[in-house]
Amino acid sequence: MATRAMSPVLLIGGSGQVGARAARALRRLHPDLPLAIAGRDARKAAAVAAEVGGPTTSTTADVGRDDLGLDRGASFSAIVALVKDEASNAVKRALADGVPHLAFSDFVSEIGPVVAHHVARPTRAPILLLGHVLGGTATLAALHLAQDLRSVDAIAIGCVIDADDRGGPASQADFERNEQIGQAALFLQDGRWTWARGDAAARRFADAEGVERLGHALPLLDVVSLAAATDARSIRVDLAARDAAPRRAGHVTELVVEVSGRGHDGAGARLRYDIVDEDSYSGLSAYGAAIATERLLGLAGGPPVGPGLYNPESLLDPARAVARLEELGPRVRRTRGVASG
Template sequence: MQPVLILGGSGQAGAGAAAVLRRWHPALPLVIGGRDIDRARRVADGLGAATAAVIDVGRDDLGLPADHASSAVVAALWDDHLHGLRHAQRRGVPYIGISSGLVEIAPEVVAGAQRAGAAPILLASHYCAGTAVLATLHLARDFGRVDTIRIGAVLDALDTGGPAGIADLERLSTATSAGLERRDGVFSWVAGPDAQGEVRTLDGTVLPAQSIPILDVPSLALATGARDVRFDLAVGESAGRRRGGPPSVETRIDIAGADPAGAPLRTTRYLVHPEGQRPLTSLGIALGVERLLGMRGGPVLPGVHTPESLLDPSYAMERLVALGGSVVDAPAG
């Protein structure tokens, strides 16, 4: 098999995904692409069966030799010129992008539509690369009908994903201050006071939050049929730091609807990881690579895909637990 090319492979998300892939598939060849060759080499040397390459996403050829071959391309950074996507399409290999906001995915969608038969494109610019969506769908399996989904994510202010992650947050915050929610079946922009919210954490702390425009909203709404879906993000001090430890991450998941017999049903659970968002984002990327390469499941057809259209939520949760994460009940009372 040709190597998986990871653009931004020496950053937090890219290096984390590479480490997860190496744990799952020891012989899978990887190319760690980055601007700093020494940093990329350190990551590659620590993995084994990996090489390093200088990458320039501003160049049409990414700065790679004309005969460079890959089995997949992972953009673990903002592929702002879409040269990574075009590189994958020209070679007919799968592509994963994780950094385009909801208001930025149009170029990726158009590029995929214009060459629909070229390669599979996985749009995974969801929270933690789709892990929160998969956890929510795993919980929704107990419902016969889902009416409402409310997600409340807590991201520690010291755990925003390194320089690339910080740049993503700053860029997306300037694109729009409005959030997107599904309200009574209609996808609606919310701004001002309507966009303000709060998240109650596992330890009972209530943090101010903001509705954000994120792919999780349409993914969950269309996958479950829920007429009301909202995603609020709180950035502040996580429970881990409040306990004197490192930043942790938690995502509150509220689902309301009916059980298979039609009786009212609601649940509140928390997706948590004591090491912050990096393991969850790395998991989402690695699951996508594994699936796109046919290492789990059949061949993936060319076209545009999202995490919930390709990945099995139950399997994703098994992998989550193995990486130290968990989905826990809300405290009583």
């Protein structure tokens, strides 16, 4: 697809595990899209830029600096923050420049600063909240299933990763921050918001091969996105770890999305997606970030997005997002069963 002339998309953290994969995904989707790979390590950023190819440059960037450590006068068509923007410098730069911003690393309890910056300047730029599991892919898959039901009762999302899949430094910092603040998991249970820890946050579910896994709920934005978009009374997102298979090279990530409710015939139905990616969990996260970025810029699925505060389901068509995900490589299997009750 030809890309209209524009300034580069700035990927802060673009040399990390998610960022590098997001850059490669964007290059596959849009061969002519200018990208700027930004990180604190100039050599690592340059190496990723060279690998991605096309109109890709590299630069140093640090979200801890007011000016992000960028060259004076540099312009960008969008700012994608794939690391925690603790001082809100990335969102402030996007608002000042009036360009789209993607906030990728905020837990459900951490969105206050971004929301406040939007409220202060609501007409400056589009801000997309993407602190969802695996870059919003699970939420969009759930909503695609929900379109085939007359009513939705429950949504259960399970993510299975290898026990030794630690992600990159940015991902590890997210998990460590969550542990330090002692944040409880958030889920919707029988119509009530519930914060829980330990055994109270645990759930068993079957992975893509039918193996039972023990997962624990996470405090991610999927639950509030899906609660606002559906009439479901129970919603949760759980993460489970499997022992790495000794004969398997590399990581595998499984995303299990189950939506139950009433079909258009009035009968109980349970719809399920099993999405399997032959990569670490950074892979699906990166695909979600890439699909969201192209939408913000108006490169696919509609015109460029105007100023506002958005969740992924506000901007992305679920069916198109799932199809785009399949284009990028993950295996997607859909099944239908009968819901009890």
